[in-house]
Each structure stands twice: as C-alpha cells, then as structure tokens.
Amino acid sequence: MGIGVAVTMILTLVGVSHGMLEDVAARSRGTGADIMVRPPGSSIIGFSGSNMPEKVVAIVRQTPHVTLATGSFMQSIGNLESIAGIHPDEFNAMSGGFRYLSGGPFGAKNDVVVDEVYARSKGVQVGDTVDLGLPWRVTGIVEPGKLSRMFAPIEYLQDQYSSLGKVSVIWVKVDDPAHIQAAIDSLTQELTGYQIYSMDAYISLISVNNIPLLKRFIAVIIGLAVIVGFMFVFLSMYTAVLERTREIGILKALGASPGYILNILIREAIVLAVAGTIAGILMTYGTRSLMGVFVPTMTTIIVYEWWPYAAMIALVGSLVGALYPGLKAAHQDAIEALSYD
Amino acid sequence: MIEIRDLKKIYRVGDVDVHALRGVDLSVERGEFVSVIGPSGSGKSTLFHILGGLTPPTSGSVHINGRDILGMSEAQRTELRKTTVGFVFQKYNLLPTLTAAGNIAIARDIAGRSQEPDPQFDEMLKELGIEGRLQHKPRALSGGEQQRVAIARALVNHPAILLADEPTGNLDTENSIAVLNLLQDLNVHHGQTILMITHNPDAAAYGRRSVHMRDGRIVD
Numbered sequence: 155m156g157i158g159v160a161v162t163m164i165l166t167l168v169g170v171s172h173g174m175l176e177d178v179a180a181r182s183r184g185t186g187a188d189i190m191v192r193p194p195g196s197s198i199i200g201f202s203g204s205n206m207p208e209k210v211v212a213i214v215r216q217t218p219h220v221t222l223a224t225g226s227f228m229q230s231i232g233n234l235e236s237i238a239g240i241h242p243d244e245f246n247a248m249s250g251g252f253r254y255l256s257g258g259p260f261g262a263k264n265d266v267v268v269d270e271v272y273a274r275s276k277g278v279q280v281g282d283t284v285d286l287g288l289p290w291r292v293t294g295i296v297e298p299g300k301l302s303r304m305f306a307p308i309e310y311l312q313d314q315y316s317s318l319g320k321v322s323v324i325w326v327k328v329d330d331p332a333h334i335q336a337a338i339d340s341l342t343q344e345l346t347g348y349q350i351y352s353m354d355a356y357i358s359l360i361s362v363n364n365i366p367l368l369k370r371f372i373a374v375i376i377g378l379a380v381i382v383g384f385m386f387v388f389l390s391m392y393t394a395v396l397e398r399t400r401e402i403g404i405l406k407a408l409g410a411s412p413g414y415i416l417n418i419l420i421r422e423a424i425v426l427a428v429a430g431t432i433a434g435i436l437m438t439y440g441t442r443s444l445m446g447v448f449v450p451t452m453t454t455i456i457v458y459e460w461w462p463y464a465a466m467i468a469l470v471g472s473l474v475g476a477l478y479p480g481l482k483a484a485h486q487d488a489i490e491a492l493s494y495d
Numbered sequence: 496m497i498e499i500r501d502l503k504k505i506y507r508v509g510d511v512d513v514h515a516l517r518g519v520d521l522s523v524e525r526g527e528f529v530s531v532i533g534p535s536g537s538g539k540s541t542l543f544h545i546l547g548g549l550t551p552p553t554s555g556s557v558h559i560n561g562r563d564i565l566g567m568s569e570a571q572r573t574e575l576r577k578t579t580v581g582f583v584f585q586k587y588n589l590l591p592t593l594t595a596a597g598n599i600a601i602a603r604d605i606a607g608r609s610q611e612p613d614p615q616f617d618e619m620l621k622e623l624g625i626e627g628r629l630q631h632k633p634r635a636l637s638g639g640e641q642q643r644v645a646i647a648r649a650l651v652n653h654p655a656i657l658l659a660d661e662p663t664g665n666l667d668t669e670n671s672i673a674v675l676n677l678l679q680d681l682n683v684h685h686g687q688t689i690l691m692i693t694h695n696p697d698a699a700a701y702g703r704r705s706v707h708m709r710d711g712r713i714v715d
Binding site: 406 | 544547549550564570573574575576578582584588589590591592601602605607648
C-alpha cells in the first residue's frame with residue numbers, strides 16, 4: 155500500500171506538471187495562430203508581466219504572408235491564472251470563435267467571459283459578479299481550449315492595470331502554412347530582439363525539460379517520494395521480519411542458510427514492489443478523476459513514459475529496504491528466533 | 496551414532512555465567528529410542544539444541560555419525576541440520592502461511608531434494624494418517640494433526656536422528672498417545688533413531704531407554 159501511495163504521488167505530480175504545460179500548449183494552439191510574437195526578454199511560459207507597444211501589431215500586419223494579427227493583453231490574477239484582454243472580433247476571426255455554453259459575448263467594459271472549467275471550479279454562472287482583483291460580471295460561459303480561462307475587453311483591462319496601448323503577445327496567422335518560416339524571417343528582420351516563434355516551435359518548447367525551475371521542482375518532489383517510499387518499504391520489511399522472527403527460526407532449524415532466507419525476503423520485496431507499482435498506477439487514475447472533480451483547473455494527465463521510472467524507483471527502494479532487515483534476519487540466532495512470540 | 500563426552504555449556508547472561516550443562520556423557524546407538532527426562536532447568540533443552548546444531552557447545556565432545564560438533568562452523572552446523580537431524584518441537588513450529596504439504600515441501604527444498612520422487616516417504620505419510628489433510632493450513636488442523644505434519648516434515652529428508660522436544664507438551668491425552676505410538680512405530684518399523692526430551696515419565700516410557708537429567712548432568 156505504501157509503495158502504491160509513493161508511486162501514485164510520483165505519477166500524479168509528474169501528471170500535474172505535464173498536464174498543466176500540455177493545457178497551456180493546447181490553449182495556445184486553440185488561438186488558431188501560426189506564429190506568436192512576444193516582447194524582448196520575455197519568458198516562454200506566462201504571458202503576463204512583459205508587454206510591448208500595441209502599435210507593433212500594425213507592423214506585423216504589414217509583413218508579407220500575414221493575413222491576420224491580433225494582440226492580447228494578459229493580466230495575472232494569481233494562482234497561475236490570467237485574464238486575457240482581447241479584441242473579440244479579431245480574436246474570433248483568428249480562433250474560429252467561442253462556442254457559448256450559456257450567455258453571450260461581453261457588452262459592458264467590466265464584463266467577462268469564462269470557460270466551462272473555470273465556471274465549474276468556482277461555481278460561477280452567467281450574471282454572477284466575480285472578484286478577479288476587480289469586480290467582473292460574467293456574461294458568458296464558453297467551451298475551454300482557447301488561450302485563457304477568462305476573457306475581458308482589452309481596453310478596459312489595459313486601463314485598469316495602467317497598461318494602455320500595451321499588449322503581451324501578438325497572434326499571427328499566415329496565408330499558407332508553407333509560408334510560416336518566410337513570415338518569421340521577415341518579422342525577425344523587422345522586430346529586432348522580439349521573440350518570434352512558430353506555434354509548433356513554441357509548443358515544443360513548453361516541456362518540463364525546457365523549464366529549469368519546473369525540472370528542479372519535479373526532481374525535489376520525486377526525491378521526496380523516493381525517500382518516503384524507501385522509508386515505508388524499509389519499515390514494512392523490518393516489521394515483517396520482526397513479525398516473522400519465529401518463522402525464520404523454523405527455517406534455520408530446518409537447515410536454511412542465510413542465503414536461502416535472504417532469497418525469500420528479496421523475492422517478497424520484488425513481489426511487493428510489483429504489486430505496489432500496479433496499485434499505484436491504478437490509484438493515479440483515481441487521483442486524476444478526483445482532481446478533475448475538485449480542482450478542475452489543474453489539468454492532470456497520465457504520463458505513461460513515467461511508469462517504468464516509477465516501477466524502478468519502487469523496485470530499487472524495496473530491494474534496498476529489504477536488504478538490511480534481510481541480512482539481520484538471515485544471521486539471527488535460531489534459538490532466540492524460535493522462542494520469539 | 497551419538498557419542499557425548501564431558502559436554503559443557505556455559506551461557507553468559509549479563510555478567511553472570513550460567514552453567515547449563517556441567518559435563519554430560521551419553522551414548523546413543525543407531526536405531527535407539529532414548530527418552531531424556533528431567534525437570535525444567537535440568538539442561539535437557541540445551542542438550543537438544545547442541546545435538547541439533549542450533550548452538551555450539553562450550554567444551555567436551557559431541558560426535559554425531561563420527562563428526563564432532565565442537566569444531567563446526569555455523570555453516571557446517573546448518574549443513575548438519577539440513578542433512579542429519581530432524582526436529583519435532585512442542586509448539587509444532589509449522590509455517591502458518593503454508594499448507595501442510597507446503598511445510599513438508601519447504602524442508603525438501605531447503606535440502607535441495609524437492610525434485611526427487613520418494614516412495615518411501617509417501618508410504619510414511621500414509622502411516623502418519625495425514626494424507627487427506629495435506630492441503631490445509633496449520634490453523635485448520637488439530638494439535639495432533641499439526642504435530643503429525645511436523646513429524647512428517649522432520650522425516651522428509653530421512654535424517655539420521657529425530658530430535659523431539661516435548662512432542663506431546665501441547666496435546667491432550669488421546670493425541671499424546673497417538674503421537675507417542677507413532678514415534679514408537681517409526682523406531683520399531685523403520686529403525687529411526689529418536690532422542691525425545693520430556694518431563695513426563697509416562698511419555699518417557701515409550702522410549703526403549705530413559706536417561707534422567709538434573710542440574711546439567713545425567714544422573715542415571
């Protein structure tokens with residue numbers, strides 16, 4: 155059970171890390187853009203914080219092969235969430251438009267549209283006023299998958315956060331996917347220092363290995379999971395050996411060598427590790443379902459590539475954990491062992 | 496078969512030396528059934544442990560089948576337990592997670608004989624009367640049945656000596672008699688050498704010869 159919990163902990167944390175990034179990638183893909191332009195010196199994750207003049211959008215529009223370009227202003231409201239300030243007509247033309255599950259587009263300046271995941275997680279309905287740093291009135295709930303979970307009129311958002319005339323990212327559509335690289339080359343010449351990515355290149359950059367902080371975070375969490383798993387296996391094996399002291403004494407009385415006894419304990423540790431890994435993988439599906447219900451904004455995925463790693467961690471932890479009590483048991487005095495109750 | 500001369504065993508308990516055996520002399524011939532009778536603390540269990548290679552003697556000599564236990568290493572004593580001695584304990588000492596058949600099989604496995612067919616042992620199982628109970632775990636067996644399984648386990652590798660330590664100590668009268676009759680049959684019909692430790696004179700009477708122990712010595 156403990157090995158299963160350790161395996162679940164590892165796989166769930168990896169699943170959350172990958173899921174959050176995959177969610178960001180999917181929502182970026184949902185904009186319908188072919189190219190994105192970010193300000194100089196900006197991060198590849200988190201669009202808010204770094205802005206550029208909105209007039210850059212006009213420069214982008216004049217670039218060869220560009221058919222559409224629209225700027226978004228992203229404002230962080232904490233908890234890794236951002237409101238996207240958009241030009242609705244331009245954004246709809248780029249992305250194919252929102253599909254409203256209830257309500258409709260914003261009309262007044264402090265109106266907001268949220269996606270279904272956000273609405274479900276916060277229990278928000280059309281007509282409600284939500285506090286996202288500022289009071290916003292929800293006018294529509296849309297299907298998720300396009301850029302953000304919250305959308306507001308760009309001018310009002312820029313104004314409220316002292317960023318009039320600024321955008322965080324420019325989404326660009328070209329006339330033919332074959333011309334994406336040509337458009338990027340032209341934009342790079344025009345906009346020196348700006349970060350210009352094709353969407354494919356950008357999405358490939360959004361991975362755990364390309365984000366050093368996340369990579370270290372996962373390493374620390376997995377390290378803790380390994381230690382917890384190891385300690386559990388060690389203590390369970392130690393307890394199991396103590397509980398079976400008399401049985402080990404019987405085996406010794408029958409002529410079992412220390413190697414024979416150690417062999418039994420190691421085989422048991424392997425069985426325990428395999429069973430724990432299978433249970434842990436199954437429980438990961440459970441935690442994913444639970445998180446989908448209770449924390450829907452935290453996308454969790456099953457990362458199959460991590461199953462062998464989790465299994466190896468469980469196996470090595472079990473074997474090392476079994477070795478100490480195993481050696482102790484194998485060399486135990488048979489008479490003492492037989493008198494153990 | 497067994498030659499014991501001036502056998503002494505001293506245990507160290509804290510700062511105190513406990514003289515469990517103070518110079519035991521005993522000879523047991525092949526095919527004998529010897530009962531060792533004595534009160535608690537007389538040293539009979541220590542004698543049992545030394546003969547079974549569970550603990551080394553302090554001094555003296557103990558020859559079993561011509562080999563002296565005194566100079567044996569732990570590995571050699573393990574080998575002795577595997578090949579030469581079979582144990583029957585008062586508390587049966589069956590492995591609770593295994594069936595009766597599993598308990599017998601593991602003794603064969605430890606001796607490295609698990610693949611060998613053994614018609615002689617199969618015949619012995621019939622005599623023990625546990626053929627129909629082999630697929631049951633110890634908790635599903637009566638005390639008498641458990642002790643018969645323990646006897647089968649002790650005999651499965653055809654040991655030269657069967658050491659029985661209070662084999663009827665946990666049994667009622669009916670089962671005690673059955674087990675003692677069984678031991679007697681094994682001795683009479685199969686020539687099994689048996690050394691049985693008991694504090695019960697009635698049980699001791701099943702042996703062909705009895706020796707009495709007191710205060711770490713054989714008194715008669």
